[in-house]
Amino acid sequence: MDKLNTRAVVKVLEEKCHISTSDRLLVAVSGGADSMALLHLLDENGYQLAAAHCNFQLRGVDSDADEQLVAAFCEANNIQLYKTTFDTKIYAREKKISIEMAARELRYDWFDSLVEEHHYQAVVTGHHGNDSIETFFLNLVRGTGLRGLSGISFRNGKVIRPLLDFTRTAIEAYCNSNQINYCHDVSNDDTRFIRNKIRHEIVPVLESINPAFFETMQSNLEHLKDAELMLESEVERFIATDVVDEDNKVIIPISKLENYPHYASLLFEVLRPYGFNSSVVGEVIGHLHGLSGKQFFSETHRLIKDRHNLLVLPVEEIGVQHFWLDEGENSDVLPVKVRIYIKPDNFQFSRNPQLIHLDADLVELPLLVRKWKLGDAFMPLGMSGFKKVSDFFIDEKYSLKDKEDAWLMLSGEAIVWVLGKRIDDRFKVSNRTKRILEIELI
Structure with a gap:
């Protein structure tokens, strides 16, 4: 493994992080x-x-000491420093x-807010090669797809990590040879945490x-990254050609999915962005x-x-389950948008299932619009x-989704219309009709 020095890091920045010397870095x-x-x-x-330094207020005086050390280094080297303090425990609880x-x-x-406000090209973090190896084993234990086994990326959006080719030992040696003071977080020694157990025991x-071992794992992670990229290409092709994304609903055809030899891995990658493990x-x-x-279920989908x-x-979340509408009103602010009004005699019947005509004298206003429930019956x-x-x-x-989205319109206790589908025969326009009520689903 290369010794940690300026030349080696600059090479990684240019070739793997795609950063030039003209870029502004946070x-x-x-x-x-x-x-x-x-x-x-x-x-x-x-x-x-x-x-940029965050004080998470998790280690008392040690957290404050970290902040003071960073501030002293930046002041001595004329480096601009942004500082902030978080009440991390309260945030986690909320x-x-x-x-x-x-x-x-x-x-x-x-970091995102600083990048946007001050126009930095990238956020640079100190993740190193040992972190990437530990992440591999952590994800292996928890269960993951191929993406979780390829380690940490050199670049993810605007976040770059130029130390991934180097060991923790090489980094500490660099600090010592250049007389750079640094803090040791004692919580990293607590093997009750899984990552620390992997680091110190496994x-x-x-x-x-x-x-x-380090060089072997670096090579393994590179091979896994190549395999991940090939899988990503296949996933993108499947999504582009076979998956439908419309009206906040993703439709995955089962027959198309099963055409792929390794469809279980393919499905995992398709569902992963929606939180499914x-x-x-x-x-x-x-x-x-x-x-x-x-x-x-996942947490979000x-x-x-x-x-x-x-x-x-x-x-x-469960929203509006019922509401009332009278003639001349509309429901533009409600989940179902309906318009109701009396029509003149000279009109043409609609063939559009979103637009219906009823005998106004048979309908009791206001009309109730509600979700359907078991036991509901009508005369199609x-x-x-x-x-x-x-x-x-x-x-x-x-x-099942169509049923959950279904709404009924009622006159008194009688169903007038399964919205968008069928009216009740008892309320249809006939040769005895004198006034016509037009209802439009908009």
Whole structure:
């Protein structure tokens, strides 16, 4: 492995991070050896930069000491420093997430705001090769797709990581040889945390088996990254040619999916952006030919196994379930937009299922618009008997999502219209009709 020096880092910046010497950089500096070495290297090479330090208030006086160390270094080297303080525990409690996730969200949201306000080309972090290897094992233990096994990327959007080719030992040696002070976070020694257990207990055993373990893992991660890129290409092709994304609903045809030899991996990558983990995707695969209506959930989305498709929809809170409408009113601010008014005699019947005409003298205003429920029944146009709405849905081949989205319009206790589909025969216009009520779904 190359020795950590300015020339080696500049090479990585240019070839793997795609950064030029004219770019303005925001360096994330915690006070640890990796970020302090990175700041020194970039400053020594004359990059246009500023430092950004977050005090997460998690380690008491140690957190304050980190801030003071970073501030002293920046002042001594005439480097602009942005500082901020977060109440990380309160944020984590409010968001119901881990402290680690809270700290990540807080710092990257802040970095994004600095980049936008001050026009930096990239945020530079001190992640190194050991971090990438630890991430591989962490994801391996938790369960992941190929993406989680390819380590940390040199560039992800505006975030770049030019130290991934170097070891923690090389970074600390650089700090020592250049007399750079840095802080040691004692929480990194606590093996109750999985990452620390991997770092202090598992990796040393593997290094004892293979003295070139770091170089071997770096090579493995490169191969996995190449495989990931090939899989991404296949996923993009499948999404572009076979997956439909419309009206906040993603439709995945099961027959098209199964045309791929390794469709389980393909489906995982398609569903991953919607928060579905490998365990849930495995359950979905097991139910591809099961009964329709089976549902699977992530934190943000749900997946419905329909007859021939998998439907992915956002998890939505229950909204308006019913409302009243009178003649001359409309419901533009409600989930269902309906307009009701009396029509003159000289009109033509509509063939549009979104536009209906009823005998106004048979309708009791105001009309109730509500969600359907079990037991609802009506007399579909052209029939002389009643039919359950649920049976009507089956005949019309409604999916589970279609049923959930279905609305009924009622006059008193009687169903007038299954919106967008069929009116009730009892309210139709006949040769006895004197006044016509027009209702439009807009």
